Amino acid sequence: MLKIFSTQLQGKFKPFVDDESSIEEAARLVAQAIVGEGNVYFYGGDEMGGVLSEALFGLEPFPRAKSLEWNAGELPCTTIDRAIVFSRFSQDEEAIKIAQTLEQQDIPFVAVSTVEKKDEVGLHTIADVHIDLKLLKGLLPDELGNRFGYPALMLGLFVYHGIKFTLDEILGELEEEEEEL
Template sequence: MLKMFSTQLTGLFKRIHEKDEFAFEDSARLLAQAAVSEGSIFIFGNKEMEAVTLEATFGAEPFRFAKKFPADLAEIKESDRALIITRFSTDAEAIACAKNLEMLEVPFVAIATKVEASKEDLFDLADVSIHLQLAKGLLPDEFGNRFGFPSSMAALFAYYGLKFTFDEILAEYEDEEEE
């Protein structure tokens, strides 16, 4: 079972990378705007996606300029940027957060699985979005159902892709500044 899960997970990571290759760069550039303008990058990880917030702020290699999303919106400035991570693009809490950012005129990146919806969608509000490509569990059971829904693993994969690209952009910027 673990071998099959590992194979499916590898395929998921490959799909995320291939389908949103340009979104990683666009997202990193958007977040880098905060870094070069002395702003912060606020991260809102909803439910299990708090794993990304914790990795970005307390991990062995923290995301530069990153902070946990504040309870008080007055802490957010126009020079700041944000990253919203949630399981599905129709998540009400994530959409509420996005609307607050929109009201404050703070651009943000969304990471979630895109869900077709007749109502509001996080991706419609985001400046850039990364689709996690995870609509159902990765493994079949004997009754035709699916299980093994690694949403936080997919989000962490996307986070690292974004972080690596962000770090490259900042390194280029800092090299130019030194010249």
């Protein structure tokens, strides 16, 4: 079972490796905050809160990372900041409220989630950059034809690390350019 899960999981990682454009776009967006003395606020709904823990407390924390504390429509961000919203699905009500508030306050942000309904308002329609996890069901079949093994957090962490690695490259290039001047 674990071998099947591993194979299926690798298949879910592959699109991010083959086409890094959305991850690069996300890294460029958050780099604006770091270069401009802003912060990068992270929100993770449900199990996606694990990404927030990695960003704040991991061995290699995200530069200028802060927790996005959602307090009845009030956000701690300003226009020099950026945010990254991680949610299991793009139609998550709490994540949409946060996204709409970020949009209203002119705070650019990235959203990472699975798009269930492309035609409906969701994180994918509100975010400046949206990264679709494309995880509509579990990876393993059971004997009744159902699916289980839903690794949303694993995919979210993979995307998080992709954004962080790309951001580190961008910041390194900027540092080299500054040294040359």
